[in-house]
Amino acid sequence: MSIASGAPDTSGAVGVEDAPLYVVGDVHGHLEPLREALLEQGLIDEDGHWAGGAARLWFLGDFTDRGPDGIGVVELAMQLSEEAAEAGGSSRMLLGNHEILLLGVYFFGDHPVPVAGGSTTFREIWLRNGGLQWDLDRFTDAQALWLARQPVAAVVDQYLLVHSDSNAYLEYGSTIEDIDGEIRDLLGDPEPLPCWDLFRNLTRRGAFMGETGTLAAADLMGELGGRQIVHGHTPIPYQTGEDPALIDGPRVYADGQVINLDGGIYLGGPCLVARLPLREPVEPPVSGSDDETLGMVYDIDEDPEYR
Ligand SMILES: [Mn+2]
Numbered sequence: 143m144s145i146a147s148g149a150p151d152t153s154g155a156v157g158v159e160d161a162p163l164y165v166v167g168d169v170h171g172h173l174e175p176l177r178e179a180l181l182e183q184g185l186i187d188e189d190g191h192w193a194g195g196a197a198r199l200w201f202l203g204d205f206t207d208r209g210p211d212g213i214g215v216v217e218l219a220m221q222l223s224e225e226a227a228e229a230g231g232s233s234r235m236l237l238g239n240h241e242i243l244l245l246g247v248y249f250f251g252d253h254p255v256p257v258a259g260g261s262t263t264f265r266e267i268w269l270r271n272g273g274l275q276w277d278l279d280r281f282t283d284a285q286a287l288w289l290a291r292q293p294v295a296a297v298v299d300q301y302l303l304v305h306s307d308s309n310a311y312l313e314y315g316s317t318i319e320d321i322d323g324e325i326r327d328l329l330g331d332p333e334p335l336p337c338w339d340l341f342r343n344l345t346r347r348g349a350f351m352g353e354t355g356t357l358a359a360a361d362l363m364g365e366l367g368g369r370q371i372v373h374g375h376t377p378i379p380y381q382t383g384e385d386p387a388l389i390d391g392p393r394v395y396a397d398g399q400v401i402n403l404d405g406g407i408y409l410g411g412p413c414l415v416a417r418l419p420l421r422e423p424v425e426p427p428v429s430g431s432d433d434e435t436l437g438m439v440y441d442i443d444e445d446p447e448y449r
Pocket residue numbers: 204238239240305374375376
């Protein structure tokens with residue numbers, strides 16, 4: 143299986159391989175739409191087992207909260223990582239802010255954490271952000287240990303994969319290896335406040351929108367590598383004001399430097415699974431207007447995850 147002949151120039155990029163590359167946006171407990179989307183791409187079979195051969199699959203994180211079966215998504219990701227490796231492919235994930243929040247509530251549920259104007263607890267913030275008790279009841283030590291070893295960022299072919307549309311990753315190091323190592327150390331011996339800070343940092347968003355977005359994207363790639371950023375975390379409908387039900391693919395923005403793969407599944411949008419490179423340009427940028435939003439302009443003060 144090879145797509146090398148159709149691949150763009152990737153000279154100088156990190157980790158170039160010739161197996162097909164797929165990336166999955168936020169799932170938030172929506173196991174059945176995820177399975178349908180993976181089945182449609184031929185990455186799993188009807189029984190939910192890996193069928194992607196040598197393909198490389200990356201999940202962008204946020205498996206749990208806000209949807210019916212977050213732990214089912216964790217279980218599927220763990221299972222596919224084993225099955226894909228056995229088949230000569232790979233299925234991997236990045237940690238999103240909701241994985242950090244789940245680990246926080248699992249390890250430190252009622253531990254006080256500081257917020258503007260006082261203090262709260264991991265459990266309060268988790269509940270406020272769509273945490274579901276039945277997920278926590280099913281979450282196991284083995285799953286927590288597995289999640290704690292996962293990276294937060296990766297460069298694959300020419301793509302810089304991150305969960306959040308944020309430059310906060312740079313607060314943990316100046317290379318992918320340093321950042322992932324720092325966060326693996328942090329989660330390997332977790333303490334409440336560093337976990338809380340990590341959650342808050344990975345909850346930041348919006349860095350690649352607006353007038354400074356293209357510069358922020360170029361900065362992040364300048365530090366970490368890659369020629370195009372692929373992120374989740376911020377639902378496309380929040381960026382554009384579109385009806386979530388009408389989202390039908392990734393959004394390319396910031397002068398083509400950034401791909402958003404969060405279809406806004408918990409708002410009624412799709413579970414996006416994209417093969418990279420994208421086959422056709424999505425919303426080719428119109429000079430000077432690509433980041434004009436049509437409705438729900440992002441305002442960090444209005445973000446429930448950030449309060
Ligand atoms: Mn997120």
